[in-house]
Amino acid sequence: MTTPWLDVIGIGEAGLEGLSAEARAKLRAAKVVMGGERFPELPPEISARRLPWPSPFAAMVAAIRAERGRRLVLLVTGDPLWYSVGARLLRAIPGEEIRFHPQLSAFQFAAARMRWSLADVETLSIHRRPAETAIRYFAPGARLLLLAEGAETPPTVARLLTERGYGPSRLTVLGALGGAAETRIDGIAESWSAPCPDFLTLAVECRAEDGATLEAGASSDAALAGLAPAPAPARAAALAALWPRRGAALWAIGPGAGAIAIDWMRAARDAEAATTGPDDLPEIAARLGAPRLRRVGSVTAAREAFPRPAAVFLGAPDDATLEDCLRALPPQGRLLAEARDAAAARRLVAMQARRGGALERITTSRPAPGGGWAETPAIVHWRLIR
Numbered sequence: 001m002t003t004p005w006l007d008v009i010g011i012g013e014a015g016l017e018g019l020s021a022e023a024r025a026k027l028r029a030a031k032v033v034m035g036g037e038r039f040p041e042l043p044p045e046i047s048a049r050r051l052p053w054p055s056p057f058a059a060m061v062a063a064i065r066a067e068r069g070r071r072l073v074l075l076v077t078g079d080p081l082w083y084s085v086g087a088r089l090l091r092a093i094p095g096e097e098i099r100f101h102p103q104l105s106a107f108q109f110a111a112a113r114m115r116w117s118l119a120d121v122e123t124l125s126i127h128r129r130p131a132e133t134a135i136r137y138f139a140p141g142a143r144l145l146l147l148a149e150g151a152e153t154p155p156t157v158a159r160l161l162t163e164r165g166y167g168p169s170r171l172t173v174l175g176a177l178g179g180a181a182e183t184r185i186d187g188i189a190e191s192w193s194a195p196c197p198d199f200l201t202l203a204v205e206c207r208a209e210d211g212a213t214l215e216a217g218a219s220s221d222a223a224l225a226g227l228a229p230a231p232a233p234a235r236a237a238a239l240a241a242l243w244p245r246r247g248a249a250l251w252a253i254g255p256g257a258g259a260i261a262i263d264w265m266r267a268a269r270d271a272e273a274a275t276t277g278p279d280d281l282p283e284i285a286a287r288l289g290a291p292r293l294r295r296v297g298s299v300t301a302a303r304e305a306f307p308r309p310a311a312v313f314l315g316a317p318d319d320a321t322l323e324d325c326l327r328a329l330p331p332q333g334r335l336l337a338e339a340r341d342a343a344a345a346r347r348l349v350a351m352q353a354r355r356g357g358a359l360e361r362i363t364t365s366r367p368a369p370g371g372g373w374a375e376t377p378a379i380v381h382w383r384l385i386r
Helices: 021-029 059-065 086-092 106-116 131-137 153-163 232-242 257-267 281-287 299-305 319-328 342-353
Strands: 006-011 032-035 047-054 072-077 097-099 122-125 143-149 170-175 183-188 199-205 250-254 270-275 310-317 334-339 358-362 366-367 374-375 379-383
Touching: 006 021, 006 086, 021 097, 021 379, 032 059, 032 143, 032 232, 047 072, 059 086, 086 097, 106 143, 106 170, 106 199, 122 131, 131 143, 131 153, 131 281, 143 153, 153 170, 153 199, 170 310, 232 334, 250 257, 250 299, 250 319, 257 270, 257 281, 270 299, 299 319, 310 319, 319 334, 319 342, 334 342, 342 358, 342 379
Parallel strands: 006 072, 006 097, 032 047, 032 072, 122 143, 250 270, 250 310, 310 334
Antiparallel strands: 143 199, 170 183, 170 199, 334 379, 358 379, 366 374
């Protein structure tokens, strides 16, 4: 069995005094200690060589690998495996070579200060990520804990809430949690004006006004205007077939792809998508809480973004595009092809005859201005599990 040589130690506001006995022993025995400028100076009895935290992350991994076998300690903030470097390290270094020493996380401290059950709260990081990432979690009564860096984050989140009808939401900015200099600032989103610390945890208790944006599942057709979306019931059926799930990547290519990609990213936490679409697609996606959507121009570009997608949506595909996408899907990967006209529908029927899978014809009826019902053009779906 491989002996761990890399100890990743979480540190809180209490500094080295807050470490467990085991973590302190590993720090004293270390030959090399790597950490950022925020971390405390090492006491004289620790003779390890001190290395700064390189940037970008690839440089840090290279620096860590260069010290393999030398009893290296990496100092990080809080819990290394909760919105910290732990998960990325495990993708670069075998897990049996690493030992983790967690500290109480900012989420745990924040939940305690707010008297919220952590199991019933949405926790996410908008540190070095667009604040719009939080939009998909806005809902009446929802409680959010957001890790953030930068005093501009609370007013940005307050604006996003207010613009969507959540102006009465309560915001609490918590700084230096667990330390002697801990701070707390309370306020209301629609009137937020307080100065904030640079490193903070933001607690949000969502309160909706009449007319607030309330969307679950497929986005409204109006919100997706300009993306040529299929009617919401057809998009909901497409999402059900594609099966969005946490961290999964989607390729969406062809007519209607942008709308499906946005709904995919809104439907599952950390879901990702590479999609074709108009120039303003990223702006529309950000407004709807999918700011990390990737707009691409072709299947080739989608492959560069996500070489092995979990699912593929194809609008009116030809045979060459279909074969290209099927080769990229892993076993159990899902494909949903859509046709909105007779010629494209005939192609899907032929593809299903060769490949199997299931065909569905979807129509939507809506009240007509003069009474009765008006039926939208039929949409054909072909769904296949590889």
